[in-house]
Amino acid sequence: MPPHTLPYYFDLAGVAVFAASGVLAARDRDLDLLGIMVVAAITAIGGGTLRDVLLDRHPIFWIVDPTYVVVILVSALLTVAYLRARPAPGMTLLVADAFGLGLFALSGAQLAEAAQCPPLIVVLMGTMTGVTGGVLRDVITAQIPLILRREIYATAAIAGVCAYLALQALGMPRTSAFWIGMIVVVTLRLVAIRWGLHLPVVKKA
Amino acid sequence: MPPHTLPYYFDLAGVAVFAASGVLAARDRDLDLLGIMVVAAITAIGGGTLRDVLLDRHPIFWIVDPTYVVVILVSALLTVAYLRARPAPGMTLLVADAFGLGLFALSGAQLAEAAQCPPLIVVLMGTMTGVTGGVLRDVITAQIPLILRREIYATAAIAGVCAYLALQALGMPRTSAFWIGMIVVVTLRLVAIRWGLHLPVVKKA
Amino acid sequence: MPPHTLPYYFDLAGVAVFAASGVLAARDRDLDLLGIMVVAAITAIGGGTLRDVLLDRHPIFWIVDPTYVVVILVSALLTVAYLRARPAPGMTLLVADAFGLGLFALSGAQLAEAAQCPPLIVVLMGTMTGVTGGVLRDVITAQIPLILRREIYATAAIAGVCAYLALQALGMPRTSAFWIGMIVVVTLRLVAIRWGLHLPVVKKA
Numbered sequence: 123m124p125p126h127t128l129p130y131y132f133d134l135a136g137v138a139v140f141a142a143s144g145v146l147a148a149r150d151r152d153l154d155l156l157g158i159m160v161v162a163a164i165t166a167i168g169g170g171t172l173r174d175v176l177l178d179r180h181p182i183f184w185i186v187d188p189t190y191v192v193v194i195l196v197s198a199l200l201t202v203a204y205l206r207a208r209p210a211p212g213m214t215l216l217v218a219d220a221f222g223l224g225l226f227a228l229s230g231a232q233l234a235e236a237a238q239c240p241p242l243i244v245v246l247m248g249t250m251t252g253v254t255g256g257v258l259r260d261v262i263t264a265q266i267p268l269i270l271r272r273e274i275y276a277t278a279a280i281a282g283v284c285a286y287l288a289l290q291a292l293g294m295p296r297t298s299a300f301w302i303g304m305i306v307v308v309t310l311r312l313v314a315i316r317w318g319l320h321l322p323v324v325k326k327a
Numbered sequence: 328m329p330p331h332t333l334p335y336y337f338d339l340a341g342v343a344v345f346a347a348s349g350v351l352a353a354r355d356r357d358l359d360l361l362g363i364m365v366v367a368a369i370t371a372i373g374g375g376t377l378r379d380v381l382l383d384r385h386p387i388f389w390i391v392d393p394t395y396v397v398v399i400l401v402s403a404l405l406t407v408a409y410l411r412a413r414p415a416p417g418m419t420l421l422v423a424d425a426f427g428l429g430l431f432a433l434s435g436a437q438l439a440e441a442a443q444c445p446p447l448i449v450v451l452m453g454t455m456t457g458v459t460g461g462v463l464r465d466v467i468t469a470q471i472p473l474i475l476r477r478e479i480y481a482t483a484a485i486a487g488v489c490a491y492l493a494l495q496a497l498g499m500p501r502t503s504a505f506w507i508g509m510i511v512v513v514t515l516r517l518v519a520i521r522w523g524l525h526l527p528v529v530k531k532a
Numbered sequence: 533m534p535p536h537t538l539p540y541y542f543d544l545a546g547v548a549v550f551a552a553s554g555v556l557a558a559r560d561r562d563l564d565l566l567g568i569m570v571v572a573a574i575t576a577i578g579g580g581t582l583r584d585v586l587l588d589r590h591p592i593f594w595i596v597d598p599t600y601v602v603v604i605l606v607s608a609l610l611t612v613a614y615l616r617a618r619p620a621p622g623m624t625l626l627v628a629d630a631f632g633l634g635l636f637a638l639s640g641a642q643l644a645e646a647a648q649c650p651p652l653i654v655v656l657m658g659t660m661t662g663v664t665g666g667v668l669r670d671v672i673t674a675q676i677p678l679i680l681r682r683e684i685y686a687t688a689a690i691a692g693v694c695a696y697l698a699l700q701a702l703g704m705p706r707t708s709a710f711w712i713g714m715i716v717v718v719t720l721r722l723v724a725i726r727w728g729l730h731l732p733v734v735k736k737a
Contacts, residue, residue: 151680160659160679160686171586176376178385180588181647185657188650237386240393247390249365257467262667264676266469269365270356276365381581383590442591445598452595454570462672471674474570475561482566 129229133183136225137166137190138197139218140255145201146215147263155202162198163191165259169226173251177237216315219256219268220278224307227252227279228300231286241287248283249276252307274314282307334434338388341430342371342395343402344423345460350406351420352468360407367403368396370464374431378456382442421520424461424473425483429512432457432484433505436491446492453488454481457512479519487512539639543593546635547576547600548607549628550665555611556625557673565612572608573601575669579636583661587647626725629666629678630688634717637662637689638710641696651697658693659686662717684724692717 144165148158167184174182184190230251234244253269253276260267269275286303290296313319349370353363372389379387389395435456439449458474458481465472474480491508495501518524554575558568577594584592594600640661644654663679663686670677679685696713700706723729 153680154684154687156687156690157679157685160663160690163656164660175380175585176387176390182586185586185644185647185649185653188652191652191656234390237390239390242393242396243390246368246396250369253365261466261671262677262679264680267467269362269467270358270469274359275362277359277361280361280365380585381592381595439595442595444595447598447601448595451573451601455574458570466671472672474567474672475563475674479564480567481570482564485566485570 129232132225132229133170134193136222138193140222141166141194141197142201143215143218143222144259145198147259147265149205151263158202159195159198161262163194164262165255166194168258169251169255172254173230173233177233213315220308220311222255223252223279223311224282224304226255227282227307228286228303231283244287245280245283249279252279274310274319278307278310281310334437337430337434338375339398341427343398345427346371346399346402347406348420348423348427349464350403352464352470354410356468363407364400364403366467368399369467370460371399373463374456374460377459378435378438382438418520425513425516427460428457428484428516429487429509431460432488432512433491433508436488449492450485450488454484457484479515479524483512483515486515539642542635542639543580544603546632548603550632551576551604551607552611553625553628553632554669555608557669557675559615561673568612569605569608571672573604574672575665576604578668579661579665582664583640583643587643623725630718630721632665633662633689633721634692634714636665637692637717638696638713641693654697655690655693659689662689684720684729688717688720691720
């Protein structure tokens with residue numbers, strides 16, 4: 123994990139927003155401050171840790187560089203302070219989650235690509251990296267996982283990674299493709315939340 | 328992971344039936360098609376991924392070979408199509424789960440054996456490989472894990488792996504022992520489901 | 533994993549008490565004996581397995597040495613036998629969990645230290661190692677995770693690891709610091725349970 127590169131800052135941004143989403147999910151649970159920090163940390167590093175373990179990338183991204191944990195603590199403390207000052211708008215958790223989903227889906231895809239995985243695996247690895255932090259958060263705080271929401275969720279991650287791969291195949295440079303993939307994930311997710319959009323649901327007969 | 332060997336096809340069969348079981352577990356959850364595919368994929372690769380991570384087998388079985396993901400998608404799509412045409416018989420999820428349990432329990436045992444684990448560890452590794460996909464499926468879809476069912480569940484995996492080890496110790500070739508172990512798991516599970524059999528339950532005083 | 537050292541016996545003690553806590557958590561679930569053993573085993577090895585996977589320590593501590601699984605089976609069987617003879621006092625699960633939390637938090641911290649992790653990461657790794665077994669136990673047995681309890685929980689692990697690091701920085705030998713850290717975790721946890729102590733809870737506005 124070379125510091126001071128764009129992916130490094132994306133990982134930092136991803137852990138920051140997922141840490142905030144962990145605090146938001148934990149706030150109704152009567153946890154003390156350090157318990158909330160632990161939930162925030164597990165949410166923030168879950169997706170990237172799974173990505174690194176599956177791709178056999180050691181040391182795991184947060185293990186040798188304390189910057190990640192510092193960013194998590196600062197993000198979580200700011201979120202706690204904000205929540206004490208005023209109530210969070212109802213959608214804040216979902217919006218923070220959307221950005222974390224996008225950042226980790228694309229970073230998982232990028233590292234799977236670097237590990238020479240075939241495109242289908244790149245999509246799966248990106249999607250799993252994106253959804254894992256949120257699934258862990260929801261399981262630990264005993265909530266129905268967001269991945270089960272009727273609105274577009276995993277679908278947004280899949281669409282974003284596919285866009286990233288397709289645009290590169292069409293000749294776009296990697297960084298631009300990354301950004302557009304990211305925008306696809308977040309936009310799809312926010313549009314789906316705002317207007318309750320969803321793909322046709324699979325009905326049982 | 329050498330392609331075109333028997334274990335390879337067993338892994339493929341295991342991911343196919345667990346993918347179908349993931350669709351069956353997710354169908355009442357109002358997920359869209361891609362969300363269902365993600366649940367199917369996590370269910371299908373969960374047990375084998377844990378096995379490979381614990382045994383330090385890299386690359387993980389599905390990471391370099393897209394065949395697995397293709398099999399998962401095809402199996403999940405066929406299951407979805409079937410469910411739109413007619414309702415699944417009530418036991419279908421349990422039967423698909425029984426075959427996945429057996430295939431992954433035996434494959435986990437076989438790879439633990441190849442890694443020179445002692446017999447007790449072979450049994451534990453086989454059992455964990457067998458039950459993990461189903462536990463992940465049930466946790467992600469917010470259901471009571473099948474492993475908590477009163478009927479013989481983990482017990483079936485343990486019995487099958489023990490049979491596999493015992494028959495080899497008695498001189499039976501590995502492949503035959505594998506098949507009999509597999510038959511033990513699936514038969515025990517199906518008999519237990521059909522007649523509600525269970526071992527004596529541990530009662531609290 | 534050098535046998536016959538102090539950390540080795542701590543790991544054995546940790547798996548023994550977590551195995552007992554797994555039995556206590558599973559006892560109301562109508563599981564058969566082998567199902568209970570599997571829940572006990574997953575609870576007992578969960579934290580240490582996560583620790584070894586994240587630190588890339590292979591083979592995983594229980595994979596080559598069957599002693600761990602033997603200890604788990606004996607501890608779980610004794611617990612089952614005890615429960616058949618008389619009801620467990622209401623706090624038994626919480627007390628067993630407190631010792632497991634302490635042992636694994638400190639052992640996780642010690643191994644993270646040995647892997648040259650920075651102090652903040654040592655604290656996080658110790659805490660995650662300590663809480664994972666209990667979280668897995670609670671998720672598998674479909675209970676609200678203890679980590680969500682209002683009383684001091686993750687906080688006890690963090691305090692114990694911080695004490696361990698601080699005392700070493702002040703010149704105390706590692707083994708003494710380990711014991712004091714362990715005492716801090718267990719005492720904090722037991723005091724918190726007994727008198728319902730907790731840090732100020734983060735209230736939403």
